[in-house]
Amino acid sequence: MNGRPLLNRRLEGLGTTIFAEMSALAVETGAINLGQGFPDTDGPESVREAAVRALRDGRGNQYPPGAGVPELRAAIAEHQRRFYGLEFDPDTEVLVTAGATEAIAAAMLALLEPGDEVIAFEPFYDSYAASIAMAGGVRVPLTLRAPDFRPDLDALRAAVTPRTRLLLLNSPHNPTGMVLTRDELTAIAQLAVERDLLVVTDEVYEHLVFDGEHTPLISLPGMRDRTVSISSAGKTFSFTGWKVGWVTGSPELVAAVRTTKQFLTYVASGPFQYAIAEALALPDPYYAAFRDDLRTKRDLLDAGLRDAGFQVYEPQGTYFITTDITPFGETDALTFCRTLPTRAGVVAVPNSVFYDHPTAGRTQVRFAFCKQHAVLTEAASRLRKAFGG
16 A cells, blocks of 8 residues: 555544443453443333334335434424423434434544534544544534633633634533533633634533523524534433434424435434334423433542542532542553553443543543442452541
C-alpha cells in the first residue's frame, strides 16, 4: 500500500472505544461492570411485548419509511408537546434515527464544511470527536472543571471565532452529570443568535434529572430555526440495544440531517419503532418512578464510593458518577481503571479519555449506577475492601 496508512488521518487515535476495552476487561476478569452505561434489567414489559406484537403482525419487518414510522413520529411530536409545550409537525420536523449516536453523526455530516469549528463541552462523549472528525470539522473544547463542572460562559463567548459553525451541547451531561440551568441556556441562546450559530443538543438523559430541571434549548427565543434537538429511547426506557433515536427541529434542519442519515443506515429498528411509540405514551407515574429509582441508585453508589475513600462529585442527572482518585495517591485514571478489575473486581471508565486536554481529567473516574441495587451494593463492598474504606 506504498506505506500509506489505511485509516483516514482524521480518525487517527480514535481506534477501539474505551467502553469496548473496559467491557472486555469485565468479561475477562469476571468483574462487576460499572463502566459502560447500560442497564442490567430490561424496561417495561408492556413495551417489550409491543415489539413482539409488531414482529408477529409483520409491522417493521421490512424497510420502514425513511423518516420513521408515522406512529413513532407522531408519538415523538406528542412527547415534545406533553413535556415541553413544543409543537412539531411529525411529517416535516421529526426524524427517527438509529439511536442518538447516528443522529449526532448525521447532523455533523450535514451541517459542517471542512474547517468549520465546533465548540463542545469537554469531557465529551467519544462519538462527538469521531463525528466532527468524519465531517472534517475542527473540535474546539470548552473545559468543564470540578467540582461543579459548570460552563464558563465568558470562555464560551471568547471561543467563538469567525470560523465557528455550531455548538454541540449535552445536558444532562455525560460523564459529569451537570445539568444546564435556564440562565445558562438563555446566555448560550443569546450568544448563538448574536453570532448566528447553529446548535446541536444531545438530550438523551432528559428524563433523568435528579436536581433541577431539563429545559430544551430549542424552546428558548431565537432557537427554533437554529437548533437540532436530539434524544433517544434507550436511556429513558432501558432498551439501549434497540437503537431508536430522533431529531426534532425546523423543516430545513431536519431535511438536512435526513439527507445524510439516509446514506448511513438508511433505516433501522423497524419493529422497535412501533414499541417506542407506545412507550412514549406511558403515563406520568412511569417517568417519575423511573427517575426516582435512578436517584436512589445514585445515592446508594455515591455513599459507597465515599465510604471507599473516593472524592465524589454528585451528579444532577444521567447514569453516572464522576469521582477523583487523588485521595488514594493515584494520578493516572487510565492506569487506575485498567488495574481496578483485578484490584477490586469492579470496572469503571477513566474520564481522561473524554478530554482533548487530558490533564484536566487525569485523576477522574466515572462509575455507572444504572444497575440493580444488589449489584451496586456488592460493587461498593468490593471497593471498600480494596481501598480500606
